[in-house]
Amino acid sequence: xxxxxxxxxxxxxxxxxxxxxxxxxxxxxxxxxxxxxxxxxxxxxxxxxxxxxxxxxxxxxxxxxxxxxxxxxxxxxxxxxxxxxxxxxxxxxxxxxxxxxxxxxxxxxxxxxxxxxxxxxxxxxxxxxxxxxxxxxxxxxxxxxxxxxxxxxxxxxxxxxxxxxxxxxxxxxxxxxxxxxxxxxxxxxxxxxxxxxxxxxxxxxxxxxxxxxxxxxxxxxxxxxxxxxxxxxxxxxxxxxxxxxxxxxxxxxxxxxxxxxxxxxxxxxxxxxxxxxxxxxxxxxxxxxxxxxxxxxxxxxxxxxxxxxxxxxxxxxxxxxxxxxxxxxxxxxxxxxxxxxxxxxxxxxxxxxxxxxxxxxxxxxxxxxxxxxxxxxxxxxxxxxxxxxxxxxxxxxxxxxxxxxxxxxxxxxxxxxxxxxxxxxxxxxxxxxxxxxxxxxxxxxxxxxxxxxxxxxxxxxxxxxxxxxxxxxxxxxxxxxxxxxxxxxxxxxxxxxxxxxxxxxxxxxxxxxxxxxxxxxxxxxxxxxxxxxxxxxxxxxxxxxxxxxxxxxxxxxxxxxxxxxxxxxxxxxxxxxxxxxxxxxxxxxxxxxxxxxxxxxxxxxxxxxxxxxxxxxxxxxxxxxxxxxxxxxxxxxxxxxxxxxxxxxxxxxxxxxxxxxxxxxxxxxxxxxxxxxxxxxxxxxxxxxxxxxxxxxxxxxxxxxxxxxxxxxxxxxxxxxxxxxxxxxxxxxxxxxxxxxxxxxxxx
Numbered sequence: 001x002x003x004x005x006x007x008x009x010x011x012x013x014x015x016x017x018x019x020x021x022x023x024x025x026x027x028x029x030x031x032x033x034x035x036x037x038x039x040x041x042x043x044x045x046x047x048x049x050x051x052x053x054x055x056x057x058x059x060x061x062x063x064x065x066x067x068x069x070x071x072x073x074x075x076x077x078x079x080x081x082x083x084x085x086x087x088x089x090x091x092x093x094x095x096x097x098x099x100x101x102x103x104x105x106x107x108x109x110x111x112x113x114x115x116x117x118x119x120x121x122x123x124x125x126x127x128x129x130x131x132x133x134x135x136x137x138x139x140x141x142x143x144x145x146x147x148x149x150x151x152x153x154x155x156x157x158x159x160x161x162x163x164x165x166x167x168x169x170x171x172x173x174x175x176x177x178x179x180x181x182x183x184x185x186x187x188x189x190x191x192x193x194x195x196x197x198x199x200x201x202x203x204x205x206x207x208x209x210x211x212x213x214x215x216x217x218x219x220x221x222x223x224x225x226x227x228x229x230x231x232x233x234x235x236x237x238x239x240x241x242x243x244x245x246x247x248x249x250x251x252x253x254x255x256x257x258x259x260x261x262x263x264x265x266x267x268x269x270x271x272x273x274x275x276x277x278x279x280x281x282x283x284x285x286x287x288x289x290x291x292x293x294x295x296x297x298x299x300x301x302x303x304x305x306x307x308x309x310x311x312x313x314x315x316x317x318x319x320x321x322x323x324x325x326x327x328x329x330x331x332x333x334x335x336x337x338x339x340x341x342x343x344x345x346x347x348x349x350x351x352x353x354x355x356x357x358x359x360x361x362x363x364x365x366x367x368x369x370x371x372x373x374x375x376x377x378x379x380x381x382x383x384x385x386x387x388x389x390x391x392x393x394x395x396x397x398x399x400x401x402x403x404x405x406x407x408x409x410x411x412x413x414x415x416x417x418x419x420x421x422x423x424x425x426x427x428x429x430x431x432x433x434x435x436x437x438x439x440x441x442x443x444x445x446x447x448x449x450x451x452x453x454x455x456x457x458x459x460x461x462x463x464x465x466x467x468x469x470x471x472x473x474x475x476x477x478x479x480x481x482x483x484x485x486x487x488x489x490x491x492x493x494x495x496x497x498x499x500x501x502x503x504x505x506x507x508x509x510x511x512x513x514x515x516x517x518x519x520x521x522x523x524x525x526x527x528x529x530x531x532x533x534x535x536x537x538x539x540x541x542x543x544x545x546x547x548x549x550x551x552x553x554x555x556x557x558x559x560x561x562x563x564x565x566x567x568x569x570x571x572x573x574x575x576x577x578x579x580x581x582x583x584x585x586x587x588x589x590x591x592x593x594x595x596x597x598x599x600x601x602x603x604x605x606x607x608x609x610x611x612x613x614x615x616x617x618x619x620x621x622x623x624x625x626x627x628x629x630x631x632x633x634x635x636x637x638x639x640x641x642x643x644x645x646x647x648x649x650x651x652x653x654x655x656x657x658x659x660x661x662x663x664x665x666x667x668x669x670x671x672x673x674x675x676x677x678x679x680x681x682x683x684x685x686x687x688x689x690x691x692x693x694x695x696x697x698x699x700x701x702x703x704x705x706x707x708x709x710x711x712x713x714x715x716x717x718x719x720x721x722x723x724x725x726x727x728x729x730x731x732x733x734x735x736x737x738x739x740x741x742x743x744x745x746x747x748x
Contacts, residue, residue: 008056008450013466013480013741017448020743022065036069040324041317048313056449057290058310061283061440063109064321071328079325080280082111082158082268083334087277088139090118090212095139099146102157104330106150110280111158114143115191115265120212121168121219135169140176144183156746158269158737160187162245165196168208168221174232177239177574187269189565190232191247197559199225233548233555240573240733243271244555245565250274253564255533256341256434258406259398270737271565272440272455272537273345278333282325282344284318285442286310288374289350289452289484295357296491302358302370304377311346311381318344319389319432342396345438345534346382349446352453353484361509362458363520368527375531379409379437380422386432387425395430404431409533438534443732443739451483454739456525456538458513459485460732462500464720466741480730480741485510513541518554526561535564539734544572545674545694569733612706614699615691617680618644622696624653624703634666634707637700649696656700666704673701 009015009030022033037060038050052058059065067077083105088098102112120126122135140161147157163173170190177183199206206225211218232242245267254274256262267274273281291307294300322338329335337343351371352362360367390399404410410426413419442454453459463481479497481489488507489496504510521540529536540554551568558566614622623640636657639649652673659669678695685692693699723731725744732739738746 011451013451014448016741017444017743021062021444022448024066024070033065037065040068040071041320045313045316045320049317052310052313055290056287057306058286058314058317059284059445059449060317060321061281061285061442062444064282064284064325066109067325067328068321071324076108076328078105078108078110078280078328078330079321080110080282080329080334082113082270082273083280083330084264084266084268084273084275084277085112085114086333087115087118087265090120090214095119095142099142101331101333102143102146102159103150106147106157108328108330110330111160111269112147113160113162113266113268115162115164116140117162117164117167117191117265119169121210122172124210124212124219125215125217127214136163136167136173137169137176140183140186140188144186147186158187158746160189160267160269160271162189162191162266164191164247165193165206166208166210168210168219170208170228174228174235174242177241178235187243188241189243189245189267189271191245192559194246194248194559196225197246197556200229201226201556229555230548230552233551236551236568237546237548237570238573240567240569243565243567244558245271246559246563249559249562250535250564253408253529253533253562255404255407255409255431255436257408258403259400261398262341262434267535267565270441270537271567272347272438272535273343273435274535274564275343275435276337276341278331278337279341279343280329280334280337281438281440282318282321283347283438283440284314284321284345285347285349285440285445285455286314287350287449287452288348289353289357289450292354292357295484296359296488298359300358302354302374307374307377308381311378312385314346315344315382315385315433315436316389318346319386340396340398341434342432343435344433345440346378346436347439347442347455348378349442349449349454350452350483351456352459353482356459356482356484356488356507356510359507359509362511363516363524368523371524372527372530375437375528379531379533380413380419382436383409383413383426383431384422386436387422387429389432391429393432395432396434398434399430401427401430407533435534437532439528439532439536439538441537441539441734441737441739443734443737444743444745447739447741447743451480451486451741453482454734456528456536457734458511458516458521460513460541460734461720462503462510462512463498464730466728466730514543518542518550519557522554522558522561522563522566525558525563525566529563537567537734538565539567539569541733542568542570544570545677545698546570547677610707612703614693614702616644616693616696616699617678617684619649619696619699622693622699624700626703626707628707634660634704636660637703639700641696644696652697652700656704670701670704673697673704 018030018033034050034053038046041049061081063081064079067079070077085101086098088094098114105112116136116139119136119139120133122133124133126133143159147159150157163170196206203226205222208221208223251257251264262276264274264276268281291303292300293303322342326335326338355362355367360370413423439455446452446454459482462485463479466480485503518540525536525538554568611623611625614624616622619641625638627635629635637653639653641649656669676695676697681692681694685694693702720729721731722729723740723742723744726740726742730741
């Protein structure tokens with residue numbers, strides 16, 4: 001290990017995360033972490049794990065980093081990140097039993113996922129004093145309270161709650177967060193079947209059905225599938241929830257799909273791991289960026305020999321984590337799952353950085369082909385190594401070749417000569433692990449290991465500004481680039497103060513999340529899913545003003561291409577506020593007049609005005625002046641456009657001003673102004689003119705929003721949110737989670 005190899009972790013971001021999340025009392029350095037974590041492994045791989053950590057080639061997930069080496073030291077810590085809970089039966093005892101199961105898991109640092117498919121719908125008869133059921137909302141409230149209580153302190157228990165699309169409560173489930181802010185920290189997802197999605201595409205009716213076993217009551221409800229799905233997409237734009245899961249694909253496409261006893265009902269909170277009740281995600285990830293040789297040249301290539309070594313080491317490392325952490329599992333049911341299935345989840349990080357180093361644009365045909373080759377290789381090597389370990393130590397407890405060979409992952413091996421040899425080898429020796437590959441968001445992990453991109457995600461931003469918090473330079477603003485971009489600028493001797501646009505203009509293969517079309521995002525994930533027996537946590541980040549039709553197209557396309565699930569996050573949506581962060585920093589904009597008759601524009605209150613300059617397709621200098629009362633209420637808006645239809649714009653602003661003086665909520669006016677998009681503006685925006693508003697109405701809406709930004713006259717277009725921990729705009733949404741460079745994460 002050279003001095004140069006140590007330098008990557010001597011930076012404020014890595015050190016901040018290290019001290020905030022992973023070091024214990026008495027530990028001070030990265031060396032302390034590496035020595036403690038590597039100590040739990042057998043002598044056969046201990047030095048290899050240590051070197052992999054020092055070189056940032058391979059890393060186990062957060063709970064293993066924190067819990068490794070702590071067995072027998074008085075702390076109850078699980079080495080697994082998240083668990084799939086028992087699906088509660090339709091009775092109070094079962095619900096309370098699952099609530100206790102969650103409590104025990106949460107107390108040891110784990111997150112949970114649970115399905116509510118068996119809970120009777122709202123309004124169904126019950127045999128107690130309440131007479132009728134509250135439906136799934138009762139469980140949501142109860143479980144949310146548990147998550148908040150168990151997670152008091154620095155961590156709050158991450159939670160996923162799923163509901164089958166056949167359940168009559170899906171409309172209530174869809175709108176639950178609009179009515180109950182207390183549930184906003186809980187991820188919720190609707191499980192869509194192929195039957196339902198086909199009804200959406202065909203625009204046909206779909207029957208919701210539930211039979212209450214205890215009373216014999218049968219509940220039927222017929223809906224228009226497309227109508228519901230359109231409403232779902234609209235809510236998704238506003239809230240970033242519920243998520244979507246294509247449950248038939250989940251159940252049919254994994255290594256254990258031939259085992260009828262392996263019934264999947266739910267996922268972990270970030271939806272990269274789906275498992276039987278009691279199973280958990282035991283995760284680790286390989287750094288793809290470190291596999292690139294001759295970076296930033298026309299001769300850059302993937303070192304497949306090194307990749308193979310890391311895959312084999314990763315499988316063995318995670319398999320040994322199961323043994324070390326066996327006694328540290330929360331409950332007997334979790335130890336039994338290890339006995340039965342020995343599930344692991346090896347994934348990747350640094351994919352987007354790898355593309356930069358290879359001079360490949362994320363979403364291009366070349367990138368899709370490269371991902372296909374990488375994951376085909378990863379699948380085959382992981383299966384081969386699990387088979388090698390099975391030969392040495394034995395298979396997972398429930399292993400049965402007659403069931404195993406029914407998996408489409410195993411069947412696909414017979415399509416090539418090399419695959420046939422592996423097929424025969426597995427038939428002879430079996431497999432050590434029932435699950436092998438998943439792609440987690442790796443938000444905090446990828447930042448810890450050198451400011452790299454997470455999981456399948458593109459670069460969220462090329463770079464952003466951050467302020468130092470310690471040392472002599474406390475309070476100094478510094479520029480933070482992704483690892484690949486930073487190395488590339490050094491490689492070409494370019495200044496470290498380049499803007500994101502300057503970097504992208506000079507290196508046309510460098511793209512940010514908002515530059516990658518949703519169709520290309522789905523295509524990359526789809527080819528990755530073909531070789532991944534688990535699932536992939538993925539978030540498509542979209543700009544404010546995205547329509548529900550766009551979300552509709554993303555989800556239907558994702559289903560058609562065989563994804564197991566995907567998340568859409570629209571900038572400015574209310575999901576950003578689950579962390580106590582108001583992205584617009586608006587004051588109370590509810591007027592309290594007792595009449596809808598407009599008050600005089602010259603009323604008794606003094607006004608304070610501010611002018612904003614914006615731009616649309618037909619108005620290159622759109623001056624908008626917003627007046628506020630001395631109480632801070634928006635009162636009226638005037639426009640002075642350089643060109644365009646002056647009379648139409650004047651009419652809009654006069655009507656907006658009248659609505660403001662009539663006590664209409666500003667947020668409702670903004671919503672209406674944003675409802676219609678101009679084709680000309682949209683066309684220019686799609687061609688890269690990001691300073692163009694989507695219509696004159698949208699420009700007026702933006703001026704109203706900006707007037708509440710406490711003197712900040714330019715809208716923040718970074719897409720990053722303010723972190724509730726460090727209070728800097730460095731919080732990025734990804735894979736149903738939020739991650740900040742300071743080490744804060746919500747959902748890990």
